[in-house]
Amino acid sequence: MFRKLAVLALAVLFFAPATLLLSVGVLMNPAANAACSTTGSLSVGTVPDNLRVTTADGSTFTLSKAQLTHAATIITVGDKIDGVGRPGVKIALMAALTESTLRMLANTGTYPESGDYPNDGNGGDHDSLGLFQMRPQSGWGTVADLMDPAYQARAFFGGPTGPNHGSPQGLLDILGWQTMDPGEAAQSVEVSAFPDRYRNNAPVADAILNALISTTVSRADSATVGPTFADGSSHMVFPLPAGSWVLASPFGARIHPITGEVSFHTGTDFAAPAGTPILAAADGVVTVAGPVAGYGNLIVIEHRIDGRTVATAYGHMWDTGILVQVGDRVTAGQHIGDVGSDGMSTGPHLHFEVRPGGTNGTAIDAAAWLTQHGAANLPTATTGPTTGCEAHGTTAVAWPVQAGPITAPVSRRGA
Numbered sequence: 001m002f003r004k005l006a007v008l009a010l011a012v013l014f015f016a017p018a019t020l021l022l023s024v025g026v027l028m029n030p031a032a033n034a035a036c037s038t039t040g041s042l043s044v045g046t047v048p049d050n051l052r053v054t055t056a057d058g059s060t061f062t063l064s065k066a067q068l069t070h071a072a073t074i075i076t077v078g079d080k081i082d083g084v085g086r087p088g089v090k091i092a093l094m095a096a097l098t099e100s101t102l103r104m105l106a107n108t109g110t111y112p113e114s115g116d117y118p119n120d121g122n123g124g125d126h127d128s129l130g131l132f133q134m135r136p137q138s139g140w141g142t143v144a145d146l147m148d149p150a151y152q153a154r155a156f157f158g159g160p161t162g163p164n165h166g167s168p169q170g171l172l173d174i175l176g177w178q179t180m181d182p183g184e185a186a187q188s189v190e191v192s193a194f195p196d197r198y199r200n201n202a203p204v205a206d207a208i209l210n211a212l213i214s215t216t217v218s219r220a221d222s223a224t225v226g227p228t229f230a231d232g233s234s235h236m237v238f239p240l241p242a243g244s245w246v247l248a249s250p251f252g253a254r255i256h257p258i259t260g261e262v263s264f265h266t267g268t269d270f271a272a273p274a275g276t277p278i279l280a281a282a283d284g285v286v287t288v289a290g291p292v293a294g295y296g297n298l299i300v301i302e303h304r305i306d307g308r309t310v311a312t313a314y315g316h317m318w319d320t321g322i323l324v325q326v327g328d329r330v331t332a333g334q335h336i337g338d339v340g341s342d343g344m345s346t347g348p349h350l351h352f353e354v355r356p357g358g359t360n361g362t363a364i365d366a367a368a369w370l371t372q373h374g375a376a377n378l379p380t381a382t383t384g385p386t387t388g389c390e391a392h393g394t395t396a397v398a399w400p401v402q403a404g405p406i407t408a409p410v411s412r413r414g415a
């Protein structure tokens with residue numbers, strides 16, 4: 001949060017006094033704050049019988065239903081604690097994967113009674129127990145406490161509602177965990193010397209989250225969250241993880257933050273730390289994935305929603321922050337890129353755009369569209385000078401639709 005505020009503050013210093021009023025207004029807006037609440041967004045669906053996963057260093061293995069059930073417990077516990085959100089749950093999964101491969105390990109050598117509780121085998125590291133290998137002698141809890149997976153999850157997340165009240169520290173007790181590398185954050189809770197061990201499990205944690213979190217909106221629920229998809233197969237998700245962003249610049253006319261000219265901002269800017277995962281807003285097919293003037297790198301996805309084609313676009317990723325290719329089929333919530341600041345941009349943010357009709361359609365207010373479809377609760381855009389990235393000319397600018405994977409860079413302007 002401090003880094004995000006710093007980005008805004010820096011932009012305020014550089015661009016026009018009026019920006020201050022608008023930025024404060026956005027930060028204080030109750031609707032915007034409501035959208036930042038992190039609880040209730042990670043609903044676990046059916047736990048699969050198994051899941052094939054691959055670590056960052058390329059080793060592949062299969063998680064059993066028992067391991068995935070423990071993952072579901074961690075997700076469900078984290079979802080109920082304000083401030084955890086998907087980023088915090090991912091860190092917890094990385095920690096439990098590294099410490100125990102998501103197994104409830106007894107430790108009968110040190111605590112014979114630990115074998116009396118349901119467990120997935122015996123571990124022997126010091127007096128460590130369970131999913132997160134927590135030690136009674138370090139104050140994490142009693143043997144009875146620590147042989148309960150839900151208790152271990154609550155202790156890992158910590159914070160004001162945690163069982164240990166900051167000693168030992170859970171994730172929420174660590175200042176600035178949100179802007180740390182996830183491996184470093186996991187290491188900080190586990191007090192281990194090897195952040196790379198946790199980082200290696202980042203793709204596994206993502207795969208678990210994608211497999212376990214329900215992406216189907218039931219017909220009964222859909223009436224309250226917005227229009228249903230024509231095929232009923234998917235829902236819409238916010239393009240950044242809960243708690244990772246602040247609204248930096250709305251759709252509409254504004255004084256350009258770099259050129260100083262009045263222009264039209266065709267998207268909505270969400271400031272977030274560089275490297276924050278960008279998520280596909282809905283199921284669809286990638287039509288653009290590469291450099292486009294002003295946008296830095298741009299991803300465009302075409303969706304069929306209620307029988308109509310609509311495109312969503314994601315701008316300003318660095319060259320290394322594009323994780324999809326033209327023609328890829330993506331699913332709602334899939335990690336498609338990483339937040340960057342390439343192109344005409346004043347700091348790391350996601351420029352998110354919505355174009356009914358498809359890739360070269362005319363942009364509409366993306367924030368209103370997300371809110372209408374139940375993916376956010378954002379204020380209606382007001383026009384005026386503000387911070388953020390370039391206004392991309394008029395709403396009718398055509399994007400080049402590329403026929404295949406990008407091989408040669410298209411010329412771009414800006415820094």
Ligand SMILES: [Zn+2]
Nearest residue numbers: 267269351389
């Ligand atoms: Zn923008």
